[in-house]
Amino acid sequence: MSELFDQKLAEPSPSHSEQQRRAERRERAQRRRQRRKRTAIAVVLSLLLIAGLAVAAFFVLRPLLTDRPAPEATDFPGPGSGSVEVVIEPGTSGTEMGEMLTEAGVVASPGAFSTAFTANPAASGIQPGTYVLLEEMAAADAVAALLDPANKSEVTITVPEGWRATQVYERIAAVTQLPLADVEAAAADPAAIGLPAEAGGNPEGWFAAATYSFQPSVDATTILRTMVEQTVSTLDALAVPAAERQAVLTKASIVEHEVFLAEDYGRVARVIENRLADTEQVNGRLQMDSTVLYGVGKSGGIPTRSDLDDDNPYNTYLHPGLPPTPIGAPGAAAVEAVIAPPPGDWLYFVTVDLDSGETLFTGDYAEHQANRAALNRWLEEHPSSDEG
Structure with missing residues (x-):
């Protein structure tokens, strides 16, 4: 016991400079605690201020949110009058149709058409083509009109089995009101109508027997080329070699x-x-x-x-x-x-x-x-x- 007491008496006391450093560390630590406390208080006050502003805004805007109905897309009452021709291209979306019909004066706004398009389960079945519609139609009526084949303005040409080229030309001229000379001139350009080389420049037999639908503005070259393409498609589907096509036909x-x-x-x-x-x-x-x-x-x-x-x-x-x-x-x-x-x-x-x-x-x-x-x-x- 006396040895331990004597040992502690022998340990040196801290110097004055050491005591001063310890005091400075305690002061710095205290200042940091005070800064953190002030920062926390500032954050809390900021949050309270924001919350107060939000509550105030709610009470100010609440009458506007509850008393005013949501704006509705402008729509015509219908049934409409006059007529306008619109072309629905392949791949046209409902939104694009609405914009197109609005520009043409058929419907009052794209939004009205979009709403009517979504409400009609059959709307996705609208086919590409040229349609004759009324102006200023109710959007729902416009959707229904696009689903009605009677409103499609198309050129339909049927080539019966066995028909000769001359008969095809006459039918095209009669249905499209194109001059017969124009149809014959188109047929005389093998490259333009896509006539294969094995035909030897003569399209006889290459205008496939089928029924075709075209836009009203179609030209004779497009019609004849489509008929030739149908024949080529049929021969290809049956795996007829190109060198044998003419003989097969x-x-x-x-x-x-x-x-x-x-x-x-x-x-x-x-x-x-x-x-x-x-x-x-x-x-x-x-x-x-x-x-x-x-x-x-x-x-x-x-x-x-x-x-x-x-x-x-x-x-x-x-x-x-x-x-x-x-x-x-x-x-x-x-x-x-x-x-x-x-x-x-x-x-x-x-x-x-x-x-x-x-x-x-x-x-x-x-x-x-x-x-x-x-x-x-x-x-x-x-x-x-x-x-x-």
Whole structure:
């Protein structure tokens, strides 16, 4: 115990300078605590001030928020009057339609149309096209009008199976009111209408049999190019090589003109293949009435003796092989039949009843002669049917 007491007595006392440094540290620490306290008080006062301003603003603005209704998009009462033509392009959104119709004077505001568009579940089905609408319509009525096909202003052109190019030109001119000369001039520019090189510059057979819809302002070149594109698309879908397209269309056009009943497409296509390959009985001659009639400018009936004697490239009684071009626009069924005809040894066929379309096929010439006799008897009983 005395040793410990003696040891503490022996330890030196802190110097005056050390005591002064300790005092300065205590003062600095105290000043920091005071600054933090002042900062905290300032923050609290600021928050209280902001909260007070927010409460005051609420009470000032509350009457405006509760007493005034939200503004509504301007709308016409309808039903409207006059007329205006608008074009809805592919991919046009409802918002874009509203802006377009507002600019055209059909609806009062884009907002009104947008509201009506959203409210109509069928609105997403509005199709591209040209529409004739009233001016100053109620927005909901404008949406309904765009959904009604009766309001579409379109040029519709139908090309039936078997039609020749000249018939297509006349139909286009009649429907569009374009001069026939303009249509023919467009057809005379193979590059402009997208005619493939294998057509040899002649568009016969390349105007696909189908129904087309165009904008009222369409030109002849666009119409013809669309028809050619449809033919190319069909051939591509059936994997017809480019080098074989012209031959396929030519065969199919003959099938189209020779067949009465759909069930005979394949058999007529097989007759064509067999005749082209035959070197003994028909020597590669198709002997098709349809090509003979095309060559002399006739569109139907039975060839006369004069027609059969006319020496032109389409007279397949005189010339072996295929004619130089198709003889009309084949339908898809005829093209498919040519691509994959059924097996058979048929070289001859004749339609023995021009009313019912009954057609007899055979590979035997004597039997074919008997079938022709049956046709002659039918013609004697129906004398007006052989006029071409």
